[in-house]
Amino acid sequence: MAIDFELNGESVSLDVDPAMPLLWAIRDIAGLTGTKYGCGKALCGTCTVHINGQPMRSCALPTSVAEGAKVTTIEGLTKDGNHPVQIAWRELNVAQCGYCQPGQIMSAVGLLERIPNPTDADIDEAMSGNICRCGTYTRIRKAIHRAAGDKS
Amino acid sequence: MSELRKISRREFMRRTGQAGGGLVFALTFASACQPGEMAVGPAAKATASVAPNVYVNIRNDGIVEIYCHRSEMGQGIRTSLPQVIADELEADWGKVEVIQAIGHEKYGDQNTDGSTSIRNHFDLLRNAGATARDMMIAAAAAMWAVPADECVAHEHAVHHEDSGKSAGYGELVETANGMPQPESATFKAREDYRYIGKPMDTIDGLAFTTGRAMYGTDTVLPNMLYASIERCPAFGGTVSSFDDAAARAVAGVVDVIRMPEPTSPPLFNIQGGIAVLASNTWSAIEGRNAVEIQWDRGVNAEHESIAYKEDLISSASTPGTTVLARGDADAETHSQHEAVYYTPYLAQAPMEPPAATAIINEDGSCEVWAATQDPQTARATVAETLGIEKEQVTVNVTLLGGGFGRKSKPDFIAEAA
Ligand code: FES
Ligand code: FES
Numbered sequence: 428m429a430i431d432f433e434l435n436g437e438s439v440s441l442d443v444d445p446a447m448p449l450l451w452a453i454r455d456i457a458g459l460t461g462t463k464y465g466c467g468k469a470l471c472g473t474c475t476v477h478i479n480g481q482p483m484r485s486c487a488l489p490t491s492v493a494e495g496a497k498v499t500t501i502e503g504l505t506k507d508g509n510h511p512v513q514i515a516w517r518e519l520n521v522a523q524c525g526y527c528q529p530g531q532i533m534s535a536v537g538l539l540e541r542i543p544n545p546t547d548a549d550i551d552e553a554m555s556g557n558i559c560r561c562g563t564y565t566r567i568r569k570a571i572h573r574a575a576g577d578k579s
Numbered sequence: 580m581s582e583l584r585k586i587s588r589r590e591f592m593r594r595t596g597q598a599g600g601g602l603v604f605a606l607t608f609a610s611a612c613q614p615g616e617m618a619v620g621p622a623a624k625a626t627a628s629v630a631p632n633v634y635v636n637i638r639n640d641g642i643v644e645i646y647c648h649r650s651e652m653g654q655g656i657r658t659s660l661p662q663v664i665a666d667e668l669e670a671d672w673g674k675v676e677v678i679q680a681i682g683h684e685k686y687g688d689q690n691t692d693g694s695t696s697i698r699n700h701f702d703l704l705r706n707a708g709a710t711a712r713d714m715m716i717a718a719a720a721a722m723w724a725v726p727a728d729e730c731v732a733h734e735h736a737v738h739h740e741d742s743g744k745s746a747g748y749g750e751l752v753e754t755a756n757g758m759p760q761p762e763s764a765t766f767k768a769r770e771d772y773r774y775i776g777k778p779m780d781t782i783d784g785l786a787f788t789t790g791r792a793m794y795g796t797d798t799v800l801p802n803m804l805y806a807s808i809e810r811c812p813a814f815g816g817t818v819s820s821f822d823d824a825a826a827r828a829v830a831g832v833v834d835v836i837r838m839p840e841p842t843s844p845p846l847f848n849i850q851g852g853i854a855v856l857a858s859n860t861w862s863a864i865e866g867r868n869a870v871e872i873q874w875d876r877g878v879n880a881e882h883e884s885i886a887y888k889e890d891l892i893s894s895a896s897t898p899g900t901t902v903l904a905r906g907d908a909d910a911e912t913h914s915q916h917e918a919v920y921y922t923p924y925l926a927q928a929p930m931e932p933p934a935a936t937a938i939i940n941e942d943g944s945c946e947v948w949a950a951t952q953d954p955q956t957a958r959a960t961v962a963e964t965l966g967i968e969k970e971q972v973t974v975n976v977t978l979l980g981g982g983f984g985r986k987s988k989p990d991f992i993a994e995a996a
Contacts, residue, residue: 444830447861455805455859460797461790463980464860465930473930501790508789517784524653525787526794526930526980560930560981561653 432493434459435503445491450474452490453500461501461529465558472557475530475537476500482537484556501529504536512536515573523561531557535571544575629755631711633685634664634704641735641749643670646678648686649696650952651783652929652982656696658782660704663697666774667708667767668715670748671735677782682954682974690953692987702766709764718755719746783978795934795950795977803936804833807863808852808994809870815841816877821853825869831862835870838994843878847960849994884924892919931980935995937961944971949992950979957989964993972996 429440434457443452448467453459453476462485465471469487476485477499478492504510512535515521522528531554538545538553545553550568559567628638636644645661661677664670680686687703697704712732719737720727723744730739736747786792811817823835834856841851855866896919935949945965951957954974962969979986 443859444861447859451859451861455861458799459790460793460799463794463931464796467864471930504789508785513788516788517780520781520784522653522781522784522787523655524651524930524979524981525783525792526978528787529790532788558930560928560983 430490430494432495433497435499441490443490446489448486449476449488449490449493449498450485452493453485453498459500459502463526463529465527465530470556470558471527471530472534473527473530475533475557477533477537480537480540482534499533501533504532510536511574511576512539512570515570519566519570519573521563521566521570523559523563527557527559527561527563531559531563531567535567535574538571539575545571627752627756629714629752631714631755631760632707633680634707635668635711637711637715637748637752637755639749639752641747642674642676643668643735643748644676644678646680646686648680648689649700650689650691650954650976650979650982650986651679652691652952652979652986654694654696655781656691658779659697660700661782662774662777662779663701663704664708664711666772667705667764668712669732669734670708672774672779674735674748679976682951682958682976684955689955690987691982692952692984705766706763709766710761713761713764714755714758715748715751717758717761718751719744721758722746722751722754793977794931794980795936795948796931796980798936798948798977800936800938804856804858805860805863806854806856806995807860807867808838808850808854809867809872810850810852811874811876813874813876813879813882815843815845815879817841817851817875818853818872819875820873822871823853823855825871826855826866829857829862829866829869831857831859832866833857835866845990847956847988847990847993849964849990854994888921888923892921895919927981927983927985929979929981929983929985933986933991935992937992937996939965939996942971943967944973945996946973946975947992947996948975948977949989949995950977950982950986951989951992952979952982952984952987953989956987957992960989960993961996965996 428445429442430445431438431440439457441452441456443456450462450464453462462476463473464486465473467486469484472484474484474486475482478496505513512532516532534554534557542549547568550571554567626639628636630636634646638644645664647657647660649656649660651657657677661675665672665675682689716727716730716732716737719730723739723742725739729741730737736745737751738745783792817840818837826832826835832855836854838851838854839849842848853870853872855863855870857863857866931950933950935947937945937947939945945961947961949957954976958972958974959969962972
């Protein structure tokens with residue numbers, strides 16, 4: 428059964444088992460490998476994508492929930508990689524191994540859309556589901572402030 | 580990607596799951612193919628180049644390619660290693676391209692384990708940069724018929740002060756090409772460093788922030804299959820029987836295979852189990868969940884952490900053998916403290932599970948793409964597993980989504996192959 432939705436601004440029709448987690452439909456069927464697999468159990472956040480603007484864990488959602496929705500992955504966030512969050516991430520060299528960062532960035536963008544000037548507490552709360560095994564948390568927090576326009 | 584050509588090659592890709600020994604991997608039937616965007620070999624942009632040594636290749640378009648022979652897992656080696664070479668080479672950072680080296684002994688030690696890449700290779704890297712710089716100087720001196728010691732290299736070019744001549748590295752490639760490769764050179768003075776010891780932006784910043792960074796899980800070959808391996812719950816156990824009927828009924832599942840039995844001691848060897856191969860990861864996982872397996876739990880059947888901890892504590896409190904005795908500890912000690920320190924089993928738990936993709940070519944050779952800390956051992960182990968020569972195996976090193984020592988063992992790469 429085909430599932431129709433908008434993926435990074437383009438309409439797609441993916442012929443997949445509706446129960447297949449969206450993560451695998453995006454990675455294996457649509458061929459976009461920017462969204463990562465870490466745990467498959469909604470515990471690490473590396474698979475975070477936006478569904479209608481909301482950050483969601485794609486590993487734990489059946490592809491059927493995407494029907495008719497707008498799905499955005501890290502590849503679709505911007506064409507040139509120049510979203511303020513992406514720029515702040517590079518300016519502060521947030522990434523170490525980088526594997527968790529697509530998920531971190533998608534969560535951070537979702538946070539800033541909801542709260543344009545988040546406090547440390549807002550950041551900690553919104554980002555708490557995104558694990559970074561390299562421990563880049565302090566730079567992530569700084570980069571979110573930077574992307575929010577705070578130059579500190 | 581979707582076009583199906585003559586069925587002639589096999590490909591595998593696989594990933595382990597975190598808990599429960601779940602494992603995803605892939606195998607495919609496809610024809611000759613190259614994964615896109617892997618940036619593992621020299622780009623074909625320039626028409627000529629000169630390689631003063633295995634770490635440096637200077638192209639006539641002025642780009643300096645630096646081969647990073649150590650694996651990147653978040654420690655920043657793809658930036659810091661080229662920093663050292665580029666500094667001695669007097670290269671402009673903006674004209675440096677970093678290429679990840681394949682596993683090959685010509686690069687020396689590639690086992691990226693133990694936090695020693697810069698510590699142990701600093702002089703080697705400086706030498707690679709400095710000899711390349713001297714080769715550029717020698718080429719310029721020959722081109723202008725002036726003594727080499729009157730020429731200096733600076734900002735990606737060689738200059739001759741008396742005549743006012745300058746030539747960019749790209750322009751010197753043709754002359755440098757037949758010249759001998761210098762073996763040693765003098766190093767720069769510490770105070771002249773431009774890059775070494777200076778904060779630099781990570782070379783992979785754009786890739787990291789746009790989803791373009793390629794990890795072991797991200798290799799895609801045409802028509803490749805994905806696989807997931809169910810492991811024995813007790814390490815070192817084996818399959819006594821299994822029923823794959825339900826697994827084969829899962830849509831997308833292509834095959835179910837019994838992996839070769841693990842040999843003891845495990846070391847770098849493959850770990851056995853039942854592999855489910857499918858057209859996508861989800862089907863492989865679903866298929867794996869549907870396989871019914873009876874295990875022979877093997878030597879570790881009864882092993883459990885609490886009893887093991889007690890074993891360790893009791894063996895640590897048994898008087899040991901004196902290896903070295905100096906002075907009289909009892910007489911000279913004024914107070915004594917006693918404590919027992921215990922560290923439980925630790926999972927390295929990299930964010931990216933161990934992952935590898937393999938293709939077996941028609942001529943029997945094998946090419947793998949893997950998140951490996953130790954590509955030379957991976958190469959040797961794959962060759963041994965397949966019963967082919969090491970020279971028939973190419974190991975491409977992807978980025979590692981964390982390594983922590985786990986990815987220094989090539990078991991998962993041999994399993995993919
Ligand atoms: S892979 Fe989805 S939360 Fe970990
Ligand atoms: S940067 Fe390595 S896991 Fe976050």
